[in-house]
Amino acid sequence: NAGVTQTPKFQVLKTGQSMTLQCAQDMNHNSMYWYRQDPGMGLRLIYYSASEGTTDKGEVPNGYNVSRLNKREFSLRLESAAPSQTSVYFCASRIRQGHGYTFGSGTRLTVV
Amino acid sequence: GQQVMQIPQYQHVQEGEDFTTYCNSSTTLSNIQWYKQRPGGHPVFLIQLVKSGEVKKQKRLTFQFGEAKKNSSLHITATQTTDVGTYFCALNGDSNYQLIWGAGTKLIIKP
Numbered sequence: 238n239a240g241v242t243q244t245p246k247f248q249v250l251k252t253g254q255s256m257t258l259q260c261a262q263d264m265n266h267n268s269m270y271w272y273r274q275d276p277g278m279g280l281r282l283i284y285y286s287a288s289e290g291t292t293d294k295g296e297v298p299n300g301y302n303v304s305r306l307n308k309r310e311f312s313l314r315l316e317s318a319a320p321s322q323t324s325v326y327f328c329a330s331r332i333r334q335g336h337g338y339t340f341g342s343g344t345r346l347t348v349v
Numbered sequence: 350g351q352q353v354m355q356i357p358q359y360q361h362v363q364e365g366e367d368f369t370t371y372c373n374s375s376t377t378l379s380n381i382q383w384y385k386q387r388p389g390g391h392p393v394f395l396i397q398l399v400k401s402g403e404v405k406k407q408k409r410l411t412f413q414f415g416e417a418k419k420n421s422s423l424h425i426t427a428t429q430t431t432d433v434g435t436y437f438c439a440l441n442g443d444s445n446y447q448l449i450w451g452a453g454t455k456l457i458i459k460p
Contacts, residue, residue, distance in 0.1 A: 268446055278452075279451065279453050280437070282447055282448075329392075334446065335380065335441075337384075337394030337396075338394055340393070342391050
């Protein structure tokens with residue numbers, strides 16, 4: 238049981254490049270989430286998917302897009318990376334409301 | 350929107366001393382969750398509190414939910430080096446699919 242798997246673990250991008258962060262969970266969870274965490278800061282929600290087929294904006298969605306490919310997979314795309322998007326990105330999932338989140342190990346992204 | 354204040358931001362303790370972090374809300378909460386994040390790691394779910402006045406223990410960790418369900422605390426007895434990290438509280442936002450996160454309390458063990 239792998240839990241929540243994120244790829245890649247590290248990435249360096251040049252300003253203007255695009256990339257997709259992958260996330261997959263094998264726990265049959267309904268809801269999936271993308272967060273960013275900046276140094277010394279808490280977690281900020283970028284996008285979430287309450288269930289397969291739906292996505293909604295979180296607190297900081299600008300510059301990002303998401304796809305809930307199926308129940309297992311939820312990807313985050315940066316179309317034109319900016320230095321302000323340098324951060325650690327966490328994917329998380331939970332079975333339903335009122336339950337705890339399971340987080341992936343994170344993607345450390347640097348935009349130069 | 351709903352907000353939660355978590356204090357203190359940092360706490361430096363000697364190994365073996367106790368540690369406490371507090372979360373406070375201006376509104377009544379349906380539940381509150383607690384997470385731990387080790388340095389360089391990801392948040393790990395510790396517990397959820399639901400009932401007014403609830404107290405739950407996990408070994409040296411004691412979690413409390415206030416009688417009015419507006420505040421919560423996490424207390425660690427006799428800290429160990431394995432306790433180092435940042436502890437976050439989180440609560441359901443206006444949309445039940447989102448969590449509102451506290452800013453976290455960083456536990457630092459003095460050398």
